[in-house]
Amino acid sequence: MKSLVVYSSQSENTKKLADVVYENLDGEKDIFPVEDAPLIKEYDFIAVGFWLMAGKPDPKSAQFLEKLGKDDNLFLFATHGAAKGSEHVQNAVNHAIGLTDTAKIAGSFTCQGEVNPKVLEKVKQKPQPPIWLADAADAVGHPNEDDFVALKKIVAEL
Numbered sequence: 334m335k336s337l338v339v340y341s342s343q344s345e346n347t348k349k350l351a352d353v354v355y356e357n358l359d360g361e362k363d364i365f366p367v368e369d370a371p372l373i374k375e376y377d378f379i380a381v382g383f384w385l386m387a388g389k390p391d392p393k394s395a396q397f398l399e400k401l402g403k404d405d406n407l408f409l410f411a412t413h414g415a416a417k418g419s420e421h422v423q424n425a426v427n428h429a430i431g432l433t434d435t436a437k438i439a440g441s442f443t444c445q446g447e448v449n450p451k452v453l454e455k456v457k458q459k460p461q462p463p464i465w466l467a468d469a470a471d472a473v474g475h476p477n478e479d480d481f482v483a484l485k486k487i488v489a490e491l
């Protein structure tokens with residue numbers, strides 16, 4: 334069993350989840366930021382971590398997800414400013430799955446990730462602020478220890 338963890342992360346939130354996934358996988362394993370992700374045919378299991386941008390997986394992750402083949406065994410994880418379990422997040426995860434519609438989905442995990450304050454200030458100025466802005470205050474301090482524990486449990490059950 335050889336596993337690959339690939340993640341995209343601008344402000345380290347998703348990287349923290351990627352490290353937890355990596356540490357809790359058994360067997361041979363590799364971890365790469367998406368920019369350096371290798372050719373993916375040699376892996377039995379692939380975990381892809383993305384952050385939400387404009388209600389979708391960030392563009393680099395989306396590009397990577399599109400490359401996956403029908404036999405790839407995939408786990409998705411993500412961070413977002415929106416509330417965990419919200420429709421906004423569910424739609425984004427479904428979108429990610431849609432990009433990989435021929436891959437096998439072993440599971441998924443998402444949690445809030447603190448939003449860069451500069452980004453928040455910009456977003457607040459928009460004539461129509463995005464729906465997730467209302468939840469962003471609750472994202473402060475995430476991902477936190479509780480998120481890591483929940484993620485570890487899911488990875489252990491894979």
Ligand SMILES: Cc1cc2nc3c(=O)[nH]c(=O)nc-3n(C[C@H](O)[C@H](O)[C@H](O)COP(=O)(O)O)c2cc1C
Pocket residue numbers: 341342343344345346347348384385386387388389412413414415416421445446447448449452463465
């Ligand atoms: C340009 C930009 C767009 C974002 N768009 C969304 C969004 O549509 N929905 C959402 O829930 N969070 C959004 N966020 C918040 C990030 O997804 C969240 O803070 C995430 O944890 C960042 O992950 P990272 O630290 O791994 O880069 C956005 C953040 C940025 C910088």
